[in-house]
Amino acid sequence: xxxxxxxxxxxxxxxxxxxxxxxxxxxxxxxxxxxxxxxxxxxxxxxxxxxxxxxxxxxxxxxxxxxxxxxxxxxxxxxxxxxxxxxxxxxxxxxxxxxxxxxxxxxxxxxxxxxxxxxxxxxxxxxxxxxxxxxxxxxxxxxxxxxxxxx
Amino acid sequence: xxxxxxxxxxxxxxxxxxxxxxxxxxxxxxxxxxxxxxxxxxxxxxxxxxxxxxxxxxxxxxxxxxxxxxxxxxxxxxxxxxxxxxxxxxxxxxxxxxxxxxxxxxxxxxxxxxxxxxxxxxxxxxxxxxxxxxxxxxxxxxxxxxxxxxx
Numbered sequence: 001x002x003x004x005x006x007x008x009x010x011x012x013x014x015x016x017x018x019x020x021x022x023x024x025x026x027x028x029x030x031x032x033x034x035x036x037x038x039x040x041x042x043x044x045x046x047x048x049x050x051x052x053x054x055x056x057x058x059x060x061x062x063x064x065x066x067x068x069x070x071x072x073x074x075x076x077x078x079x080x081x082x083x084x085x086x087x088x089x090x091x092x093x094x095x096x097x098x099x100x101x102x103x104x105x106x107x108x109x110x111x112x113x114x115x116x117x118x119x120x121x122x123x124x125x126x127x128x129x130x131x132x133x134x135x136x137x138x139x140x141x142x143x144x145x146x147x148x149x150x151x
Numbered sequence: 152x153x154x155x156x157x158x159x160x161x162x163x164x165x166x167x168x169x170x171x172x173x174x175x176x177x178x179x180x181x182x183x184x185x186x187x188x189x190x191x192x193x194x195x196x197x198x199x200x201x202x203x204x205x206x207x208x209x210x211x212x213x214x215x216x217x218x219x220x221x222x223x224x225x226x227x228x229x230x231x232x233x234x235x236x237x238x239x240x241x242x243x244x245x246x247x248x249x250x251x252x253x254x255x256x257x258x259x260x261x262x263x264x265x266x267x268x269x270x271x272x273x274x275x276x277x278x279x280x281x282x283x284x285x286x287x288x289x290x291x292x293x294x295x296x297x298x299x300x301x302x
Contacts, residue, residue, distance in 0.1 A: 002154070006274075009299025026263055098300045116158035116253055123157075123274030127298070144227035147278070148160025151250045 004105040004119045008126045009098035012133045014069040017099045020133055021090050022073045030129040030138035032058070041066050045074070049141045052150060059083060082114050099133075103124065117150050155256040155270045159277045160249035163284045165220040168250045171284055172223045172241050175240040181289035183209070192217050196225065200292045201300060210234060233265050250284075253279065268301050 020026035022039040027047070033141055034048040034055070041063050042097045048058035062080035064087070065071060072090040091102040103126060106114050124145045132138030139145060161168055171177035180199070184222040185199040185206070188295050192214050199209035212225035215238070227234045254277060254280040275296045283289030292297055294296040 002156075003262065005153075005155070005262055005267040005268070007264060007299060008271055009300075009301065034215040040296045095300055100299065101254075102264065102265075111156055113152065113158060113253065116156040116255075119155070119270065120157040120159055120277065122295065123271045124278075127275075127296075128269065130298070147157060147281070148251065149246055150158075 001106070002006050002108045002111045004103075004115065004122055006101075006103040006123055006126050008103075008130050008131045009095070010133050011097050012099050014092040014094050014099040017092055017101060017129070018069045018072070020129060022066065026132070028140060030132040030140050031125055032054070032141040033143075034058070034141075039063060039066075044077070050060065051142065061088065063141060080114070082108065082110075082112060101129070116138050117148065118148050153259045153262045153266065155254075155259070155266065155273055157252075157254040157274055157277050159251060159252050159281050160246070161281045162248050163250050165243040165245050165250040167284050168243055168252060168280070169223070170239045171218065171280060172201060177283070181283040181291050182276055183292040184294075185209070185292075189233070190214060190217075195228070202293065207263075212239065226272050227279070231262075231265070233259065233263060236260075268299065271298050 020030060023040060024035055028035040030046050032049050037043060037045040039045060044064045046060045048049060048055055050056055058079060059076055061074035062077050065073035065074050068094055074088045076086050086105060086107045089104040093100050106121060124147060128138040171181060175186055179186040181285060183198050183200050188194060188196040194214045196212045197244040201207060210230035211228050213228050215226050216222060216224035221243055225239045227237050237256060237258045240255040244251050245269055275298060279291060
């Protein structure tokens with residue numbers, strides 16, 4: 001098993017970051033503008049991505065755990081084979097003026113090339129989350145920062 | 152043991168990317184402007200970082216392996232405890248107009264919070280490398296993109 005880890009600090013309260021990780025409008029403003037579903041425990045969040053106006057796939061996440069301003073856990077229930085069954089943990093803590101986000105996308109079966117790609121892409125989207133909360137403007141798909149031929 | 156993985160695609164030849172990973176001037180233009188030493192096999196590269204004009208630490212890397220336009224391997228021989236003994240692998244391959252960089256910072260003893268930070272920061276520096284090779288301008292330290300209270 002292998003994990004993707006990231007840490008960013010967002011000049012904000014953890015309450016604000018938590019909102020951006022749980023409200024549909026928040027998620028749509030930093031990850032992908034095509035976000036549907038319910039951010040409540042047991043709810044299903046559907047993230048879809050497009051390229052050139054065509055939908056190219058996405059992820060369905062079941063919300064496993066929510067602790068306001070502290071923790072969000074998702075399980076991937078549909079999407080690329082490599083993602084299904086993996087979990088995504090968001091742990092938040094306040095350090096002075098920063099809300100620290102500890103991100104873990106855990107339990108990849110193998111460190112395949114797609115995992116390398118997703119690791120970098122998660123960093124890009126975490127910076128989009130940071131930008132959204134700090135400035136009001138993120139860079140969600142389809143206007144996300146492109147990193148390679150895999151977008 | 153735990154690894155940091157990343158993948159970026161740089162619109163360029165792998166020869167150009169290889170240069171930016173081996174020539175002192177290249178390294179200084181995307182990672183840290185305070186880069187000293189020799190990028191040859193067996194040579195020692197010294198990367199130093201500063202904040203507010205004061206040097207705050209860095210890494211010494213021994214060059215273990217070089218395959219032009221294909222592979223660069225470093226071993227960390229001095230720096231933060233968590234880094235010493237780890238290895239950094241750069242694998243390059245050409246896919247059409249992109250040079251694909253597969254990056255692995257391997258053999259972290261524990262997935263400590265500093266590893267989370269370094270994972271995100273490596274993504275930022277890989278984007279700086281991409282920018283340098285594609286546009287001639289990177290964002291090396293001390294002008295690197297800041298991600299948190301840990302810079």
